[in-house]
Amino acid sequence: MSEQLRKLTSLSRSCFDLAAADSGRESAMVKGGYLKMLLNGRCSFDCAYCGICRRENAPAFAPKELADLICSLWKENRITGLFLSTGIPRDCGESMDDLIEAATLMRRGGFTGYLHLKVVPGALRTDINEAARLANRISINLEAVSKDRLSEIASVKNYESDLLRRHAWVAEAAPGRHTTQIVVGAADETDGEILSFMHREYQRFAPASIYYSGLIPLPGTPLAGAKPANPARMRSLYAVDALVRDYGYSPDETTAALDEEGMLLPGDPKINAAGxxxxxxxxxxxxxxxxxxxxxxxxxxxxxxxxxxxxxxxxxxxxxxxxxxxxxxxxxxxxxxxxxxxx
Ligand code: SF4
CATH class of the missing domain: 1.10.150 (DNA polymerase; domain 1)
Structure with a gap:
């Protein structure tokens, strides 16, 4: 295997770690031709659930190096699309510039496949607009349901300015073509808090979807000893999400599916909400x-x-x-x- 493919494999695995399971919707490496990877595997941030933060000697691609590799994989029909995120080794602006440069060079080099670009926290508005122009889909991870919950698992990101303000810019730049994600189970949030977040999100930003990534406690992270997210909980959250997004359920209706502790009752949320x-x-x-x-x-x-x-x-x-x-x-x-x- 060439050095570049070895690096690509490692950065694709890191992306899987980073997503803390990504709810099983998209898996690491190439699935159905869709490659999911990081441009840079180094990050100076301290998100407690993340397997790549402060990892020593993590690999990284230069934008042109990755663009050339993606274009050749595309021309050889080895990939149909690319999800590209990145760690933030120094500052957000520099990381966003690298993502945009890589995407620009890929498009110029003939990569016309599906491209999903992850917007980093604190990105400039002009960079978000450019990412939306280059990519089929863009997203920004909110990671937690609120400022207080985020502060329990990440000390560097500012929920309001780095994430929510950028989320509004993402929604404006790519209406109907943007998504977001939270990690479930990392900050002890209740399902009730997640449901409130869900309603706010769909009303305010209208994302195409919200991804709920169940926590996988990774070795070497501060959450290594935490309990992994319960798969039944994840299924129920996705079921409620469908009720809110596709059926227009109101906050009062979804609250009927919660118990007194604010957790979803066992069973089908639609049945629980129907009473x-x-x-x-x-x-x-x-x-x-x-x-x-x-x-x-x-x-x-x-x-x-x-x-x-x-x-x-x-x-x-x-x-x-x-x-x-x-x-x-x-x-x-x-x-x-x-x-x-x-x-
Ligand atoms: S910003 Fe946080 S989640 Fe993203 S790569 Fe860095 S440490 Fe991991």
Whole structure:
């Protein structure tokens, strides 16, 4: 293996460490042709969950060196896209400049594949705009749900100026093409705090998605002895995220899925949020229908168009529309009759 490929492999692994699992959505190295890596594996920051902070002798690419390598991998059809982040060895401006220079040279060198650039904390607005111009997607990691929670796991980043202000610039520069991420389980935050964060995020910045990275306690980090994030917790958070982003659930509705300690109740958050509601599908609005467990946006749309076409709302019709009666039955009143859970 050439020295450059060895370095690339190491920086791709570091990126995986950095993301503290990245919720399993994107894994390290090349998956389906999508290479995920760091430009520079050195960082002077002190994020407690991060496996690369203050690592001695970590590898780094010069922007042109990486651009040439990516362009040749692209021309050889060995990659289809690139996620590029970086550690911050000295200052944020310099690291952002390097990312932009690398991306500019890649584009000039003929790399037309999908490019996701990570914006570093404290980046200049002009650099964020340039990153948005060069990349298909940009993102900035908020890492924690609030200023106080961030201060428990990172002392250098300023939540308001380095992250939130930059997040607003990212959202303006790349509407509909930006994402963010938090690490779950690193700062003892409750699910209730995460849900409040989630609602604020979607209302204020409208990210295409929020990534919830479950903490993996890495050896050699201050959180090495912490408990890893529970996979069931991560699944529930993603389920609530879908309810907020795709179904428009309000803060009050998602609060109904929490217990007294502010943690999500076991089981499906949609069922927990539904409580004992009963609706009549012959008159229910789309918003009412999609809140019923077993009825998704597609089935709700089908029920409404079949109703508009004059079809009587019966159990058979609901099944034809795609309603999962086994789940939905207990929440429906069909033809004046309360449905039982159908096994
Ligand atoms: S800023 Fe924090 S999370 Fe990012 S590379 Fe540096 S130490 Fe790791």
């Amino acid at each position: 004992s509601v009963r609706i009549d599908p012959s008159s229910a609005t789309r918003e009412e229908l999609i809140r019923v467990p077993g009825i998704g946006p597609k089935a709700a749309g089908q029920v409404i168009s079949m109703r508009s076409a004059g079809r009587a709302v019966t159990e058979k019709m609901l099944r034809e529309a795609g309603v999962v009666m086994k789940r939905a039955g207990a929440y429906l009143v069909v033809g004046g009759r309360v449905q039982e859970r159908i096994g």
